[in-house]
Amino acid sequence: MVSEEIYKELSIKNEKKIVLLVIDGVGDLPVDGKTALEDAVTPILDKLCQNSITGLTYPVSMGITPGSGPAHLSIFGYDPLKYNIGRGVLEALGIDFKLGKKDIAARSNFATIDENGVITDRRAGRIPTEKNQEICEFLSSRIKRIEDVEVIIRSGKEHRFVVVFRGDDLSDGVKDTDPQQVGLKPRVSASLDSRGEKTARIVNTFVETASSLLKDYTPANFVLLRGISKYPDIPSMEELFKLTPAAIATYPMYKGLARLVGMEILETGSGITSEFDSLKKNWHAFDFFYIHIKKTDSYGEDGNFKKKISVIEEVDKNIPQILDLKPDCFVVTGDHSTPCKMKAHSWHPNPFLLNSPFGRKDSAVSFTELECAKGILGKFAAINAMTLMLAHTLKLKKYGA
Amino acid sequence: MVSEEIYKELSIKNEKKIVLLVIDGVGDLPVDGKTALEDAVTPILDKLCQNSITGLTYPVSMGITPGSGPAHLSIFGYDPLKYNIGRGVLEALGIDFKLGKKDIAARSNFATIDENGVITDRRAGRIPTEKNQEICEFLSSRIKRIEDVEVIIRSGKEHRFVVVFRGDDLSDGVKDTDPQQVGLKPRVSASLDSRGEKTARIVNTFVETASSLLKDYTPANFVLLRGISKYPDIPSMEELFKLTPAAIATYPMYKGLARLVGMEILETGSGITSEFDSLKKNWHAFDFFYIHIKKTDSYGEDGNFKKKISVIEEVDKNIPQILDLKPDCFVVTGDHSTPCKMKAHSWHPNPFLLNSPFGRKDSAVSFTELECAKGILGKFAAINAMTLMLAHTLKLKKYGA
Numbered sequence: 001m002v003s004e005e006i007y008k009e010l011s012i013k014n015e016k017k018i019v020l021l022v023i024d025g026v027g028d029l030p031v032d033g034k035t036a037l038e039d040a041v042t043p044i045l046d047k048l049c050q051n052s053i054t055g056l057t058y059p060v061s062m063g064i065t066p067g068s069g070p071a072h073l074s075i076f077g078y079d080p081l082k083y084n085i086g087r088g089v090l091e092a093l094g095i096d097f098k099l100g101k102k103d104i105a106a107r108s109n110f111a112t113i114d115e116n117g118v119i120t121d122r123r124a125g126r127i128p129t130e131k132n133q134e135i136c137e138f139l140s141s142r143i144k145r146i147e148d149v150e151v152i153i154r155s156g157k158e159h160r161f162v163v164v165f166r167g168d169d170l171s172d173g174v175k176d177t178d179p180q181q182v183g184l185k186p187r188v189s190a191s192l193d194s195r196g197e198k199t200a201r202i203v204n205t206f207v208e209t210a211s212s213l214l215k216d217y218t219p220a221n222f223v224l225l226r227g228i229s230k231y232p233d234i235p236s237m238e239e240l241f242k243l244t245p246a247a248i249a250t251y252p253m254y255k256g257l258a259r260l261v262g263m264e265i266l267e268t269g270s271g272i273t274s275e276f277d278s279l280k281k282n283w284h285a286f287d288f289f290y291i292h293i294k295k296t297d298s299y300g301e302d303g304n305f306k307k308k309i310s311v312i313e314e315v316d317k318n319i320p321q322i323l324d325l326k327p328d329c330f331v332v333t334g335d336h337s338t339p340c341k342m343k344a345h346s347w348h349p350n351p352f353l354l355n356s357p358f359g360r361k362d363s364a365v366s367f368t369e370l371e372c373a374k375g376i377l378g379k380f381a382a383i384n385a386m387t388l389m390l391a392h393t394l395k396l397k398k399y400g401a
Numbered sequence: 402m403v404s405e406e407i408y409k410e411l412s413i414k415n416e417k418k419i420v421l422l423v424i425d426g427v428g429d430l431p432v433d434g435k436t437a438l439e440d441a442v443t444p445i446l447d448k449l450c451q452n453s454i455t456g457l458t459y460p461v462s463m464g465i466t467p468g469s470g471p472a473h474l475s476i477f478g479y480d481p482l483k484y485n486i487g488r489g490v491l492e493a494l495g496i497d498f499k500l501g502k503k504d505i506a507a508r509s510n511f512a513t514i515d516e517n518g519v520i521t522d523r524r525a526g527r528i529p530t531e532k533n534q535e536i537c538e539f540l541s542s543r544i545k546r547i548e549d550v551e552v553i554i555r556s557g558k559e560h561r562f563v564v565v566f567r568g569d570d571l572s573d574g575v576k577d578t579d580p581q582q583v584g585l586k587p588r589v590s591a592s593l594d595s596r597g598e599k600t601a602r603i604v605n606t607f608v609e610t611a612s613s614l615l616k617d618y619t620p621a622n623f624v625l626l627r628g629i630s631k632y633p634d635i636p637s638m639e640e641l642f643k644l645t646p647a648a649i650a651t652y653p654m655y656k657g658l659a660r661l662v663g664m665e666i667l668e669t670g671s672g673i674t675s676e677f678d679s680l681k682k683n684w685h686a687f688d689f690f691y692i693h694i695k696k697t698d699s700y701g702e703d704g705n706f707k708k709k710i711s712v713i714e715e716v717d718k719n720i721p722q723i724l725d726l727k728p729d730c731f732v733v734t735g736d737h738s739t740p741c742k743m744k745a746h747s748w749h750p751n752p753f754l755l756n757s758p759f760g761r762k763d764s765a766v767s768f769t770e771l772e773c774a775k776g777i778l779g780k781f782a783a784i785n786a787m788t789l790m791l792a793h794t795l796k797l798k799k800y801g802a
Contacts, residue, residue, distance in 0.1 A: 002462045002482065010465070358740075360430060360749060360770055376750075376771065378780035380463060387464030391748040398746055399461055400468035400481065401488035401628060 001079070001383050004240055006399065013242045016328035016393035018288045019279070020385075022075065023315060024068075024254075025297030025338025027350050027369055031305045036296075036340065037351065037368040040309045042316040045332065045367040048323075049353055054364040055377025056349035057385060059336050065347040071335035072257045076290070077241065077386025078234065085260065086172060086229020091162045093259050094252025095154055099231045104165040104172055104199060107227040110135065110220035111159070111178075111186075113211075119182050123159040124220040135220055136161055139210055146205050147198075156252070163225060165202055171195040171230075177207055178224035186224060203228065236262030237288065241390060246282055248275045249292035258290055272314055276321040283325055288389075291322075300338030308340060329392045330355040331385065332367065349379055356392035402480070402784050405641055407800065412643045417729035417794035419644075419689045420680070421786075423476065424716060425469075425655075426698030426739025428751050428770055432706050437697075437741065438752065438769040441710045443717040446733065446768040449724075450754055455765040456778025457750035458786060460737050466748040472736035473658045477691070478642065478787025479635065486661065487573060487630020492563045494660050495653025496555055500632045505566040505573060505600060508628040511536065511621035512560070512587075514612075520583050524560040525621040536621055537562055540611055547606045548599075557653070564626065566603055572596040572631075578608055579625035587625060604629065637663030638689065642791060647683060649676045650693035659691055673715055677722040684726055689790075692723075701739030709741060730793045731756040732786065733768065750780055757793035 028035035058064075059071040060080050069090060070080030088105035099105060110132065112121040127135075136155035143151050149167035156162060173196035177187045189203040190196075203225060210223045237245045239262070247258030250270045259265055264286070268278040275291055282289075293315055299308040322330065334350035351372040353364075362376035373379070377388075390396045429436035459465075460472040461481050470491060471481035489506035500506060511533065513522040528536075537556035544552050550568035557563060574597035578588045590604040591597075604626060611624045638646045640663070648659030651671045660666055665687070669679040676692055683690075694716055700709040723731065735751035752773040754765075763777035774780070778789075791797045 002465060006465075006482075358430065358743070358747075360436070362771060362774065374775075376457070376774040376780075377463075378457075378774075380780070384463040387462065391464035391466065396464065396466065396748070398466045398468050400471035400485060401491060 001381060002387070004235060007077070007240045010396045010399060011240065011242045011390060012395055012397055014393070014395055016287065016395065017283075018329045018389045018393055019322055019327040019331070020075065020288070020290045020389065021293070021322070021330070021332045022072070022290065022335050023293045023296050023312070023332065024335055025300040025345065026312065026334035027337030027339070027348050028300070028308070029339035029341055029348070031340055035369055036305060036308045036312060040312040040316070042312060042367060044316045044319045046365065048319070048332070048355055049364050049367045049371065051361065052353045052355040053359040053362050053377055054354075054372040054375030055352045056369070056372050056375070056379045057333060057352045057382035058349050058379065059382045061381075063347045065345050066336050067345065068253055068335065069257060072254065073261070074382040075333065075335060075385050076237065076261050077383060078261065079383060083232050083234050085232055087227025088162065088229045089231055090253050090256045091156065091160070091227070092164060093256030095156055095162060097154055097162060097164065099164065100166065101231055102166070102168070102170060104170045104228060104230055106163045106203070106225040108161045108163050109159050109178065109224045110161065111222045111224045112219040113186070113222045117185050119179070119184055119186060119222070119224075121219060122178070122180070122182055122224060126158045127220050129155070129157050131220070132156065132158065132161060135214070135217060139213060142213055143206065143209055146202050146209075149202050151206060159220070163206065165199070170199045170202070172199070172228060174200045174203060174228050176226035176228060177203065178226040180226070186222065189225070189228070199228070234260060238262055241386065242395070243288040244286050245288035245290065246286040247290045247292070248278045249290070249294070250275065251292070251294050254292045254294070263290060272318050273321070276318050279322065280325060297338045300340055301343055303340045303343045305340040328356065329389050331389060333385065350382070352377065352385065354388055354392060358392045358394070402782060403788065405636060408478070408641045411798045411800060412641065412791060413796055413798055414643045415794070415796055417688065417796065418684075419730045419790045419794055420723055420728040420732070421476065421689070421691045421790065422694070422723070422731070422733045423473070423691065423736050424694045424697050424713070424733065425736055426701040426746065427713065427735035428738030428740070428749050429701070429709070430740035430742055430749070432741055436770055437706060437709045437713060439771075441713040441717070443713060443768060445717045445720045447766065449720070449733070449756055450765050450768045450772065452762065453754045453756040454760040454763055454778055455755075455773040455776030456753045457770070457773050457776070457780045458734060458753045458783035459750050459780065460783045462782070464748050466746050467737050468746065469654060469736065470658065473655065474662075475783040476734065476736060476786050477638065477662050478784060479662065480784060484633050484635050486633055488628025489563065489630045490632055491654050491657045492557065492561070492628070493565060494657025496557055496563060497656070498555055498563060498565065500565065501567065502632055503567070503569070503571060505571045505629060505631055507564045507604070507626040509562045509564050510560050510579065510625045511562065512623045512625045513620040514587070514623045518586050520580070520585055520587060520623070520625070522620060523579070523581070523583055523625060527559045528621050530556070530558050532621070533557070533559065533562060536615070536618060540614060543614055544607065544610055547603050547610075550603050552607060560621070564607065566600065571600045571603070573600075573629060575601045575604060575629050577627035577629060578604065579627040581627070587623065590626070590629070600629070635661060639663055642787065643796070644689040645687050646689035646691065647687040648691045648693070649679045650691070650695075651676065652693070652695050655693045655695070664691060673719050674722070677719050680723065681726060698739045701741055702744055704741045704744045706741040729757065730790050732790060734786065751783070753778065753786065755789055755793060759793045759795075
């Protein structure tokens, strides 16, 4: 892994195009002897694999299970241990909220507490989005400012919403109020360092005020705040790599992550074919495309092995749409593994395939965990994926004489 | 990779001998399905491989294409991101010029400019070396000093020469005058930091004076300076590794690189057998030998696949000369890849073979990119090569109790 300064120095602009297809959580553990990738029928990916270089990537470090933030930052070429992005920021970006440099954002839930103040449902029975919007409008009309700080409330899906605090001297060094467990009382926010006192006070006042306004709104009679965070100071992909990047994703968080590093978010419907159509439509205007497939991860988290396989097969069937565009470098990988038998993200490395006329070939014959383990790229930190994509499109000058 | 302090602490002197054979740019991409190493008939290397440990090395980092400087420093055990060696310094070292710590050296070209001052040939039609020597003598007799700075001019091959500025308060923080492109006017040097003003002024005066003296010397009617640099403060191989190292190389730059880290440069003719003869002749006097084979890289840069193969086969035929000396550790590798189809250095990792009685064996059956990819050493940073050579000759003490 080289420094950002070296990327800036070596990267050059050219016409070659990169497609990075991230099949979220695609890596798996065997169920009845086979992983989802091993069980799926994927003739297109297998053939592609036979003409590509392969390996296995570690998103953060061996044995470390990443959240979606670090896992994605890493494949985008950013050190996930350097840039720690709060969940609040991601949520704000995901609903297209233009966060300012000094703003503090919190990922927030409408929740249910009982008469003793104990949380009985962290998601308020997943209230309908329309109800959420109604409550957010109500709260917005009543809470506009706390002390000298502007309070901005934006509704999300079901029980989720975002609170942004805008003002001077705010810090992200404060504790969550969400204990992330039912049967407990909500936490009181507190400063984690010398600069967080004002913010903790504002957060606590917001929770008290909102919850007292909501006390008759059962099941949404309380608010929980977590991931209280600031916009990180992160260089854009254009700045570092001289790319003009675009993202095709259907879920807010991935759009948020992409926007964070300066990608343009392209319009798309929710299905895989619709995402690939968007790629085709915007092919002329960008030189880097990140396409995100969400459902493999969702079914992994549900433990639904069959459905996970069917998403992989659907991706496979549609890959010719991408190949027809003749990308100069085409990468297929996961951001992290989501084994069905764990129903959660895991630390297992991700199969990685890179197709380019400047790639050597290796012996992997299908796009699976074990085949990619034989690949010429070996096992490597995912942050190198960006360097490899730039190298294979001749977007990096020689280092030194 | 361990720190230099740890090398100093752990390394010990013993009688065991290391041979590092660097086949420059040997790594390749397939042409008609095979790389140069795969196509070449190399029974000796293949047999050696079957009794060795193998892997693939990254000179700087995955996806980064190195120049010869960083690529060699790395195999010599030096961090190429820490020591950035200017081309001027390399050229000076390569012509056996004894550079002082305060000297500034520039890699210089005789070039051709037209009546509008636009560069039409950066190499002045590759004038013969004799002509170059004549011009350098002429310039040396006319330009001895600029302000209080001594100017030393030394001829190289064809259009290349070295200028050394010797005096106080000189800095390498100045811009090249060579735009490295025809059709442009030469650049004016300028200070890149607060310390470079005097040097930039001296450089510009030198270019003006030399070029006005040469205005009738068509095609060599102008001079271009680049890689304006100082001798880096780099510890010797003796200091770090307690080795008594020697280099056998035919091209100036590689001799320069070897001298930079404290190797003694051995006399040799220009052919491979002559280089190996030099090894035999000097076998008693050193415990580390670096042997450099240049032509694989030259033919790679020419895109001459057949000739590249023939050099590999010639190396193979002569390797018994080395084996007869019974080195305690014998490494064969490249410094970087130079694929014929790219006609340039590339980022692809280098096949690496280490033969020693203390090596485990692995499954690689021939010295090729794909076979070495299966090797027990895996894919690793080339800087570890030195540690491995020291380890396999028992030249490193245990770390910690």
